[in-house]
Amino acid sequence: xxxxxxxxxxxxxxxxxxxxxxxxxxxxxxxxxxxxxxxxxxxxxxxxxxxxxxxxxxxxxxxxxxxxxxxxxxxxxxxxxxxxxxxxxxxxxxxxxxxxxxxxxxxxxxxxxxxxxxxxxxxxxxxxxxxxxxxxxxxxxxxxxxxxxxxxxxxxxxxxxxxxxxxxxxxxxxxxxxxxxxxxxxxxxxxxxxxxxxxxxxxxxxxxxxxxxxxxxxxxxxxxxxxxxxxxxxxxxxxxxxxxxxxxxxxxxxxxxxxxxxxxxxxxxxxxxxxxxxxxxxxxxxxxxxxxxxxxxxxxxxxxxxxxxxxxxxxxxxxxxxxxxxx
Amino acid sequence: xxxxxxxxxxxxxxxxxxxxxxxxxxxxxxxxxxxxxxxxxxxxxxxxxxxxxxxxxxxxxxxxxxxxxxxxxxxxxxxxxxxxxxxxxxxxxxxxxxxxxxxxxxxxxxxxxxxxxxxxxxxxxxxxxxxxxxxxxxxxxxxxxxxxxxxxxxxxxxxxxxxxxxxxxxxxxxxxxxxxxxxxxxxxxxxxxxxxxxxxxxxxxxxxxxxxxxxxxxxxxxxxxxxxxxxxxxxxxxxxxxxxxxxxxxxxxxxxxxxxxxxxxxxxxxxxxxx
Amino acid sequence: xxxxxxxxxxxxxxxxxxxxxxxxxxxxxxxxxxxxxxxxxxxxxxxxxxxxxxxxxxxxxxxxxxxxxxxxxxxxxxxxxxxxxxxxxxxxxxxxxxxxxxxxxxxxxxxxxxxxxxxxxxxxxxxxxxxxxxxxxxxxxxxxxxxxxxxxxxxxxxxxxxxxxxxxxxxxxxxxxxxxxxxxxxxxxxxxxxxxxxxxxxxxxxxxxxxxxxxxxxxxxxxxxxxxxxxxxxxxxxxxxxxxxxxxxxxxxxxxxxxxxxxxxxxxxxxxxxxxxxxxxxxxxxxxxxxxxxxxxxxxxxxxxxxxxxxxxxxxxxxxxxxxxxxxxxxxxxxxxx
Numbered sequence: 001x002x003x004x005x006x007x008x009x010x011x012x013x014x015x016x017x018x019x020x021x022x023x024x025x026x027x028x029x030x031x032x033x034x035x036x037x038x039x040x041x042x043x044x045x046x047x048x049x050x051x052x053x054x055x056x057x058x059x060x061x062x063x064x065x066x067x068x069x070x071x072x073x074x075x076x077x078x079x080x081x082x083x084x085x086x087x088x089x090x091x092x093x094x095x096x097x098x099x100x101x102x103x104x105x106x107x108x109x110x111x112x113x114x115x116x117x118x119x120x121x122x123x124x125x126x127x128x129x130x131x132x133x134x135x136x137x138x139x140x141x142x143x144x145x146x147x148x149x150x151x152x153x154x155x156x157x158x159x160x161x162x163x164x165x166x167x168x169x170x171x172x173x174x175x176x177x178x179x180x181x182x183x184x185x186x187x188x189x190x191x192x193x194x195x196x197x198x199x200x201x202x203x204x205x206x207x208x209x210x211x212x213x214x215x216x217x218x219x220x221x222x223x224x225x226x227x228x229x230x231x232x233x234x235x236x237x238x239x240x241x242x243x244x245x246x247x248x249x250x251x252x253x254x255x256x257x258x259x260x261x262x263x264x265x266x267x268x269x270x271x272x273x274x275x276x277x278x279x280x281x282x283x284x285x286x287x288x289x290x291x292x293x294x295x296x297x298x299x300x301x302x303x304x305x306x307x308x309x310x311x312x313x314x315x316x317x318x319x320x321x322x323x324x325x326x327x
Numbered sequence: 328x329x330x331x332x333x334x335x336x337x338x339x340x341x342x343x344x345x346x347x348x349x350x351x352x353x354x355x356x357x358x359x360x361x362x363x364x365x366x367x368x369x370x371x372x373x374x375x376x377x378x379x380x381x382x383x384x385x386x387x388x389x390x391x392x393x394x395x396x397x398x399x400x401x402x403x404x405x406x407x408x409x410x411x412x413x414x415x416x417x418x419x420x421x422x423x424x425x426x427x428x429x430x431x432x433x434x435x436x437x438x439x440x441x442x443x444x445x446x447x448x449x450x451x452x453x454x455x456x457x458x459x460x461x462x463x464x465x466x467x468x469x470x471x472x473x474x475x476x477x478x479x480x481x482x483x484x485x486x487x488x489x490x491x492x493x494x495x496x497x498x499x500x501x502x503x504x505x506x507x508x509x510x511x512x513x514x515x516x517x518x519x520x521x522x523x524x525x526x527x528x529x530x531x532x533x534x535x536x537x538x539x540x541x542x543x544x545x546x547x548x549x550x551x552x553x554x555x556x557x558x559x560x561x562x563x564x565x566x567x568x569x570x571x572x573x574x575x576x577x578x579x580x581x582x583x584x585x586x587x588x589x590x591x592x593x594x595x596x597x598x599x600x601x602x
Numbered sequence: 603x604x605x606x607x608x609x610x611x612x613x614x615x616x617x618x619x620x621x622x623x624x625x626x627x628x629x630x631x632x633x634x635x636x637x638x639x640x641x642x643x644x645x646x647x648x649x650x651x652x653x654x655x656x657x658x659x660x661x662x663x664x665x666x667x668x669x670x671x672x673x674x675x676x677x678x679x680x681x682x683x684x685x686x687x688x689x690x691x692x693x694x695x696x697x698x699x700x701x702x703x704x705x706x707x708x709x710x711x712x713x714x715x716x717x718x719x720x721x722x723x724x725x726x727x728x729x730x731x732x733x734x735x736x737x738x739x740x741x742x743x744x745x746x747x748x749x750x751x752x753x754x755x756x757x758x759x760x761x762x763x764x765x766x767x768x769x770x771x772x773x774x775x776x777x778x779x780x781x782x783x784x785x786x787x788x789x790x791x792x793x794x795x796x797x798x799x800x801x802x803x804x805x806x807x808x809x810x811x812x813x814x815x816x817x818x819x820x821x822x823x824x825x826x827x828x829x830x831x832x833x834x835x836x837x838x839x840x841x842x843x844x845x846x847x848x849x850x851x852x853x854x855x856x857x858x859x860x861x862x863x864x865x866x867x868x869x870x871x872x873x874x875x876x877x878x879x880x881x882x883x884x885x886x887x888x889x890x891x892x893x894x895x896x897x898x899x900x901x902x903x904x905x906x907x908x909x910x911x912x913x914x915x916x917x918x919x920x921x922x923x924x925x926x927x928x929x930x931x932x933x934x935x936x937x938x939x940x
Binding site (some may be wrong): 022120151158258262265278282301 | 438442445446447448449450451452453455457458459468530534537538539542543544553556559560563564567570571573575577578581582585586589
Binding site (some may be wrong): 217218219221222223224225227228229230236237240241244260314315316317 | 663665690691694695696697698699702703705707710711712713715716721724725728729756769772773775776821831
């Protein structure tokens with residue numbers, strides 16, 4: 001087990017390093033003085049610019065610069081955002097939370113819905129359900145997610161007036177307790193729904209293939225032979241086995257999912273990473289942009305690690321093959 | 328080749344996708360003769376809904392939406408094809424070397440490509456473009472760098488398969504060098520599946536370019552579908568047509584490439600998927 | 603070993619015909635099969651792979667998927683009830699009891715992500731309403747000679763022989779009157795094979811259960827069963843007592859099968875197999891399917907004969923024109939002709 005964790009952690013390191021390298025390169029790729037990339041184009045006091053120039057060793061050789069860069073990041077110094085008057089790290093932590101509030105319900109809904117549809121469709125291969133899943137997946141892969149969000153706003157907020165169009169809470173919000181939660185959830189409906197459709201594209205195909213595969217397994221015959229009903233077999237034998245590839249695919253595609261969330265946020269003016277990205281592009285607030293990239297990479301790595309653990313929990317076969325080496 | 332087209336014609340959705348793409352290309356060329364407006368021309372017809380005069384309405388500066396969309400075809404298809412071509416070349420080179428050399432080279436290159444697949448590629452592309460500045464060539468390059476692993480994986484598998492076929496040994500007996508065998512004998516035979524992946528990448532690239540433009544990461548002078556959506560976002564409450572039509576164009580175009588790609592894949596590899 | 607021949611059969615199959623639907627055209631796997639199994643008896647079903655014996659066996663539990671296969675003719679009667687036209691929901695009510703089944707590859711036939719104990723418990727809960735599930739699972743494990751601690755293990759942690767014992771325990775949890783064993787030892791090594799066969803024989807004796815053993819291995823069937831059915835290309839072509847079929851086979855196919863497999867009894871009366879392979883069944887032909895390979899084929903063989911009882915033998919029947927025309931024949935005769 002320890003060995004398994006170590007091998008996966010070892011795998012995560014090169015990804016983080018690669019992202020850091022890209023970030024470092026960007027500092028030098030940006031047009032103009034490299035210090036601009038570290039401070040941003042937003043007006044900052046000359047004293048801060050001089051401080052950054054010194055901290056990152058921009059007056060010294062490239063290797064010293066690389067070392068200083070890593071050193072600063074390792075100590076949590078992602079710079080200061082003058083546009084937001086906040087250290088970049090604090091800003092990112094708050095915004096990441098807002099993004100995850102959208103992502104996690106959407107991921108859960110997409111996987112549950114995807115697997116549920118697959119379970120409905122699989123026993124009737126070639127039926128309406130079946131082609132419906134393929135169509136849904138194709139739709140999810142082809143539709144510009146931000147456009148879908150715009151359509152939802154036009155339809156549900158502007159025309160029907162059912163749901164709030166933008167933001168996280170109402171301006172005249174109750175502010176505390178239940179009222180606040182209700183208001184928040186009310187605002188979450190449309191963005192979460194948009195992201196769910198985006199995620200279903202990944203889930204539906206895998207879930208369908210996986211359910212069909214499990215249904216043709218021999219142990220399903222055993223379960224039927226002992227007199228269990230098809231419905232019970234579907235829930236107790238097919239579902240747990242079919243979930244394994246679905247969970248894996250969701251976890252390993254976290255980067256793709258994050259993209260969807262960020263694009264949807266910008267449509268719904270949701271104060272998460274995506275929205276921060278847009279305003280930072282407008283303000284030419286480079287340290288924030290680099291911070292977003294770094295944070296996304298870290299989240300992807302964490303999601304991958306988490307997936308590995310969930311996989312181990314779901315599939316006892318992996319548990320042993322790694323446990324045995326350590327026993 | 329003839330046989331390929333016959334089989335492809337059997338996939339109705341793939342064929343529909345192809346027809347749509349051809350129609351787009353034709354429209355991009357002939358639209359100046361159909362639409363009496365210059366896509367960039369500012370007029371007094373501000374924020375007009377769809378009508379007989381302006382089929383798909385006008386925007387806040389009085390520009391004709393339909394003319395803009397026709398102009399946008401150029402950007403989308405150019406980026407799509409260029410990115411697919413560039414990522415295919417990159418993927419073919421890396422993938423075939425990995426498959427042909429085998430051993431550590433293979434392992435190293437494949438690990439490297441896996442790393443690219445795990446990364447939050449869109450965010451990476453967006454940050455690069457945001458800091459390094461917009462520009463079509465740069466967008467194409469970024470997409471190519473992000474998409475090559477898909478091609479590399481496919482071509483590596485093919486090369487591994489072809490490498491062990493008898494004719495490769497036969498050529499080797501003739502005294503050809505390994506490099507020559509790879510480029511003259513193995514790669515040409517491994518290319519067909521790249522066609523399917525390449526077509527899918529065109530769709531992804533169009534979507535990615537549109538997403539970047541939507542975030543405002545494209546040159547403001549260049550009319551593209553994503554840029555139009557970015558503009559439409561500001562007038563969501565007043566002018567639905569500014570968002571609806573350009574988005575539909577992106578959706579249908581990407582869908583068309585996905586359908587063609589799936590059909591090509593099904594024709595080339597009938598045992599993979601049932602439909 | 604002999605069941606009561608007058609008792610009502612647990613399973614009675616008559617003139618069964620089953621075909622699979624594959625992309626528009628139907629392939630008939632079982633063409634005409636009849637068999638009867640009475641309480642307590644051990645019956646063998648012998649045939650090469652592709653002879654339709656597994657399809658026939660699965661039809662007794664309604665396990666052939668109805669979306670892809672259908673019963674074209676004949677009938678299946680289980681414990682006096684005609685189940686030929688049963689739909690999936692009706693089958694669910696009667697599977698496991700009175701007929702349960704074990705399978706060839708015990709690894710793939712166990713759910714990889716569920717503990718052994720739960721897989722056995724499912725069978726107990728279904729068939730023993732109100733029983734103490736834990737106690738019953740422990741009892742079943744003892745019955746198949748596995749330690750109780752195995753209940754907490756997953757299938758991949760067990761050996762092939764242990765997995766087959768688990769499958770047996772699951773089947774016994776249904777309290778069946780008939781256990782169908784479809785090639786139960788084919789995937790196991792020789793020593794384990796013997797252990798599993800010994801266990802099955804002991805359980806049958808102890809629980810008074812009937813068994814249908816399906817195998818291509820003549821030696822295995824010969825040493826475990828009192829009555830034998832021989833299948834060839836979808837037809838049951840011969841049946842009779844162990845002694846009749848193995849010592850005095852009537853059908854040219856059975857004779858060939860025995861000769862090519864060189865089955866002989868050794869000193870203690872057990873069957874020993876000495877290699878040898880039976881050629882693949884010929885492609886579909888009109889009439890008797892064995893005709894193209896038959897050393898004594900005649901003009902009549904263009905149509906399939908009915909069962910003919912062999913004179914002076916209790917319940918030994920064969921479907922063969924040659925035997926019908928030459929009631930008393932010797933194995934050597936046919937051997938010489940071929």
